[in-house]
Amino acid sequence: MGEVLGGRYELVDPLGEGGAGVVWRAWDHREARYVAAKVMRQADAASLLRFVREQAVRVEHPHVLTPLGWAGEDERVLFTMPIVRGGSAATLVGDHGPLSPTWVAVLLDQLLLALERIHGEGLVHRDVKPANLLLDATGRDYPRMRLADFGIATTLDQPRLTHVSHVVGTVGYAAPETFSPGWDPDPRADLFAAGMTASELLLGERPDTVGDLAVALVRAEAPVQLSALLLDLSSRDPDDRPADAAAARAALHRTGLVGEGTTWDAGEVEVFDQVPPLPPGWDEEGPAGSAGAVVSDDRARENLAAPDAEEAGDVQSPARASGAWAGPALLVLGLALILLATLIAIL
Known part of the structure; x- marks a missing residue:
């Protein structure tokens, strides 16, 4: 054995x-x-x-x-x-390509729920990305996502060894302010990463810059309210992002893609047992x-x-x-x- x-x-x-x-x-x-x-x-x-x-x-x-x-x-x-048998959200996009607005909204809703709880515990994840959104193997049933990998998570009041001059997290998802020496961990950095993550799920690829994201969302004919939320989440200025995960989730529910009165349709997407x-x-x-x-x-x-x-x-x-x-x-x-x-x- x-x-x-x-x-x-x-x-x-x-x-x-x-x-x-x-x-x-x-x-x-x-x-x-x-x-x-x-x-x-x-x-x-x-x-x-x-x-x-x-x-x-x-x-x-x-x-x-x-x-x-x-x-x-x-x-x-x-x-x-x-x-967790269904792989990650990155695996899902690899299997099926760009996801529908409904899929993206449901996964983003669950991610924001996770972040609301994590931030409420005084933690900042600092590495939100598709590879860290793990999925149960639900097939075409309603998906279930779980946020993983807290290896670089930190508390809001945790002292640092030094004011580092390099980003902590994954380039492409890390908020612009995290590149600044002496940056203090802030939950709004996780919201930026959530916006970039959801955008990648919707587009099938990660935009190189926030400016590219706006153009890509128009080309993809994404729903206007969902596009507006993703752009708000991924704003370069943290003050222009939603105040917290609860506010972002409320805005997501106003799109009508998730929440009361909505129905689930997986379409051709299936979460396979990986x-x-x-x-x-x-x-x-x-x-x-x-x-x-x-x-x-x-x-x-x-x-x-x-x-x-x-x-x-x-x-x-x-x-x-x-x-x-x-x-x-x-x-x-x-x-x-x-x-x-x-x-x-x-x-």
């Missing part, structure tokens, strides 16, 4: 890879379920800090993908999240023939009795295992970095 990390999570097969690490399908022996596990080798402080930040976000909301737990072992750490079949030796109940109860060694079996992550706050290998405290120690180092940032800001 596969490798067991933290005495609990057995790696089954890789689902994808990004700059921050490899995402695996893993079998959670304690909960007897499959989860998505992002596995990272902690080679530098920046990746560790990203890990700590993402783990710190515990926003419970239907349209936010919240981490389930974490584990550390030897030189690696992982955190787990639910498996997760590959289970590899040999695995079935829906876990390791084939084991009823999901077999762990690879005594150390892992012993750790199954440990408290759940929601109760204990973490998942750790037994202390007697070689390198067992390496993962937690790295996380402690990450927290120390945040504390150092605070002290430097104060001094």
Whole structure:
């Protein structure tokens, strides 16, 4: 069977890879379920800090993908999240091309709901983009989107190590003001990214500039009220954007594309199941023939009795295992970095 990390999570097969690490399908022996596990080798402080930040976000909301737990072992750490089977909004556009105004309005409505909750918790996501809008595999039924990847999220009052001169986020979705040295995180930057994201879903490609967006929306014959909202969201001046996600959502509902009295028609668009079949030796109940109860060694079996992550706050290998405290120690180092940032800001 596969490798067991933290005495609990057995790696089954890789689902994808990004700059921050490899995402695996893993079998959670304690909960007897499959989860998505992002596995990272902690080679530098920046990746560790990203890990700590993402783990710190515990926003419970239907349209936010919240981490389930974490584990550390030897030189690696992982955190787990639910498996979202429909790919991302970027995948959807790749499969079907430009989406209809109705599709765009529904996904934008769910994104704004997520941002309203996140901003209400004092957080700024800072990396809203189609690839981070994950979709359940609903076929042609009403879609369900969840905002993921909080690796560079920050609080509104979080001190910074320095006044950086480079953008934090993804170029093309990052608001113009984020390029300015000393920029303080502001929820309206997420609204800019939401506008650019929705525009890309509608047009099938990301406009190079905000000026190009206005022209592209006219050429695409987008509904006037929806176009006006997207242009407001993506305004270069944050003061010209909606005041907050709730105001943007109210404007979206005034378009008549979502909300009371509207009906859902998926058209030819379908959210496919993007997760590959289970590899040999695995079935829906876990390791084939084991009823999901077999762990690879005594150390892992012993750790199954440990408290759940929601109760204990973490998942750790037994202390007697070689390198067992390496993962937690790295996380402690990450927290120390945040504390150092605070002290430097104060001094």
